[in-house]
Amino acid sequence: MQKKLPFTNDELLNIVNKYETPFHLYDEKGIIESARTLINAFSWAPNFKEYFAVKATPNPSILKILKNEGCGTDCSSMAELVLSQKVDIVGENIMFSSNDTPASEFKKAKELNAIINLDDISHISFLENHAGLPEILCFRYNPGAAREGNAIIGNPQEAKYGFTKEQLFEGYKYIKEKGVKRFGLHTMVASNELNEYYFVETAIMLFDLAVEIYKQLDIKLEFINLGGGIGIPYKPDQKPVDINLISSEIQKEYNKKIKANGINSKIFFECGRVITGPNGFLISKVLHLKKIYKNYIGLDACMANLMRPALYGAYHHITVIGKDDKPKTFLYDVVGSLCENNDKFAIDRYLPEISIGDIVVIHDAGAHGHAMGFNYNGKLRSAELLLKTDRSVEMIRRKETLNDYFSTIV
């Protein structure tokens, strides 16, 4: 499939003339469409909700767009809770799914009346001691050997997250005795998964568990959170996940297992990548061409702007503006300026012949992109821009300055 851009070359060059590269550019229209695709697909599910994973794109302007579409937030830290609060997403519109959690964050989540999703059985008493048990509580399940994970999130048996099955039953029994009245179940066993049936299997696993919990403990789960992890086609030959297929297969299982047993749990997701990933682009300028044993293209962006290629060896498609119709016959490594040899956006990539000053677009950088930024080598975080539905461009985060960088030094 051809990788499309939501802006024309002229539009982008005008933006580059106004705002210094590198920057992330998000497409509001695409974000809205992605959110609607997921929400509409699950319109059969009673009170379906997408809790957008803030960690994917922690920018208030993006959260406001998603709030308008009816999304809540999935928060994993104090800063994400406060960010959510700042855009007035509070109460049960927040799912607080964190691990190795400090007491202060549980207190803040409780103060906001967020739904707290516990990562470990020992966190029940930790929460009880530090913030008190809320009326509604959710547990994250780690199926261990019962499921295979995938490359990014790892094999569940080796993953640090969640309760074992035995701990789930013990935990629900305990909190019910302690007066908790409403219960949820959550899992997240894969990341960037493109196989639709993986999500159907996850749903089957949780629905079966919900029936067991009902039969053994007389607890009707109020909601089942299927997590995030829906993948996106980073490579041009990959297909987008068919969310309608996931939904219709899950609906069949829901009717068979949940509805048939009179449990009627709500279905939640907490996706990030599939909402913002394909709708964000890292825009960068070519600074240097270097020829040694290989040919290197040196960009003004580096892995501090987008860490996924260095971290996971992830593929990100690259378009050279104005050269898309030229033959891709030049073999390059496209690199950043960090003193790390894995600071490479692409290795052995065939591209059109590149010149200094060319503008390159690195695709699918809207989720887990800017958010993973860091200051190593004194790199300052870049700006974030929003291409709005009326085609105007708004800066939604300015780039860092040297003063910002030095401001924490005492």
Ligand SMILES: Cc1ncc(COP(=O)(O)O)c(C=O)c1O
């Ligand atoms: C608990 C949890 N929920 C949701 C997400 C969002 O995942 P994705 O952006 O792949 O949908 C993550 C990602 O790391 C996560 O750890």
